[in-house]
Amino acid sequence: MKEQKENDAEAEKIKSQIGDLTRKYFEITNKPGLTPVRYGGSLHDEKELVEMINAVLDGWWVNGRRTKEFENIMEKFFNAKHSIFCNSGSSALILAFESLGLEKGSEIITPALTFPTTINPAIRQGMDIVLADSDIGTYNVNVEQMENAVTKKTKAIIIPHLLGNMSDMDRIMDLVEEHDLIFLEDCCEALGSFYGNRMLGTFGDTAAFSFFPSHHISAAGGGMFITNSEELYVRALSLKNWGRQYSSVDYIPNQGLIRSDYIQQYTYEAIGYNFNASEIEAAKGIVQMGKLGEFNKIRQENFGLLLRFFKKYEDYFILPRTVNNRAKPSWFAFPLTMTEKAKKLFTREQLMDFLFKKKIEARYILAGNIMRHSAYSKIKFRTSGSLANSDKVFTDSFFIGVYPGINEEKMKYVRESFDEFISNPKANL
Numbered sequence: 001m002k003e004q005k006e007n008d009a010e011a012e013k014i015k016s017q018i019g020d021l022t023r024k025y026f027e028i029t030n031k032p033g034l035t036p037v038r039y040g041g042s043l044h045d046e047k048e049l050v051e052m053i054n055a056v057l058d059g060w061w062v063n064g065r066r067t068k069e070f071e072n073i074m075e076k077f078f079n080a081k082h083s084i085f086c087n088s089g090s091s092a093l094i095l096a097f098e099s100l101g102l103e104k105g106s107e108i109i110t111p112a113l114t115f116p117t118t119i120n121p122a123i124r125q126g127m128d129i130v131l132a133d134s135d136i137g138t139y140n141v142n143v144e145q146m147e148n149a150v151t152k153k154t155k156a157i158i159i160p161h162l163l164g165n166m167s168d169m170d171r172i173m174d175l176v177e178e179h180d181l182i183f184l185e186d187c188c189e190a191l192g193s194f195y196g197n198r199m200l201g202t203f204g205d206t207a208a209f210s211f212f213p214s215h216h217i218s219a220a221g222g223g224m225f226i227t228n229s230e231e232l233y234v235r236a237l238s239l240k241n242w243g244r245q246y247s248s249v250d251y252i253p254n255q256g257l258i259r260s261d262y263i264q265q266y267t268y269e270a271i272g273y274n275f276n277a278s279e280i281e282a283a284k285g286i287v288q289m290g291k292l293g294e295f296n297k298i299r300q301e302n303f304g305l306l307l308r309f310f311k312k313y314e315d316y317f318i319l320p321r322t323v324n325n326r327a328k329p330s331w332f333a334f335p336l337t338m339t340e341k342a343k344k345l346f347t348r349e350q351l352m353d354f355l356f357k358k359k360i361e362a363r364y365i366l367a368g369n370i371m372r373h374s375a376y377s378k379i380k381f382r383t384s385g386s387l388a389n390s391d392k393v394f395t396d397s398f399f400i401g402v403y404p405g406i407n408e409e410k411m412k413y414v415r416e417s418f419d420e421f422i423s424n425p426k427a428n429l
């Protein structure tokens, strides 16, 4: 008994030491000017570390109780029937496309301003790609162009809710219903964004999320596929787990003779993958989901601070906006597009280089017009109008961070650095 107590006390002491050291570490790695103002990154403390260590000590690596718990949390959060924790947002998108069985030669409409793995599965499945432009300021798809793009061959749309922002979801849902389209949501940058009182990720047939370190929460990587369809869920589960059979055990041979779960594990009904994420990642994801509300509140505050600050520079930058007042984004970052006036004084790269020297991270807005990249040079696509805005984003836009790792002191440093540059761009080139 005494030995038990001493042992527990020692374990608690070690946990608390891990906590103290982690806090100290974060203090000295958070000094503006000396350490980078990241645009995003995993923000965790001793709680995540202890849970991850516990997962290691338990020694059960994949598809264990932590994965199930993380999935349960997500299902409750989205009021969704099914979810699958997998090894990335990109994998969740593959699960979505392949479980839907979208056919070769059928059309999918999507914005040209996107992330590669949003549309790669459609290309791999031999779908015909139809691209719509996006709007500067919202950086999300222009719905009118999508409406004009629909033909008899159109089967599906996939929308990445870029930067946590969104297009007019009422119009998108009208389009989906009118033409009986399959709707895939890429919510990899939009965990916790709302349209009206509905969360993004609850509109489509499927939704994909990413827990890559720079995203709204980080599970040290990993992704989530969610759906309300039992059929899609069972197919996606099989695809994630090597192609194992989950649909029915009825026709598995010799079922009565040896353990059915054993036979099922080695009976395959899909040309599958191994997209498992680890229990260590699930452990981190569980703690991070508990912090999402607080994280997103800080994202909002940081976004608001920057929006108020940049008002005085509206001559130089097009500021971010929402499509209407029903859109309530949980912003992934703070996007800016150079105006013609700014471009006469400095280039985007000169400004980004200045920020880089100041240790302030800035990034391009994903791929810009994806078709400008060499990987896509041979991909045939159709449009229903000009992709001028996607091209403009490719050359003139960038974003800086709003994530909760940017505290007040760092926010002030970012604002002062922009003031310094813009007050005399030439001196800083």
Ligand SMILES: Cc1ncc(COP(=O)(O)O)c(C=O)c1O
Pocket (backbone or CB within 6 Å): 088, 089, 090, 091, 115, 117, 118, 160, 161, 162, 186, 188, 189, 209, 210, 211, 212, 222, 223
């Ligand atoms: C819009 C979008 N879709 C998909 C992904 C892919 O997610 P992951 O990096 O987890 O594979 C990302 C990742 O950055 C993204 O931003």
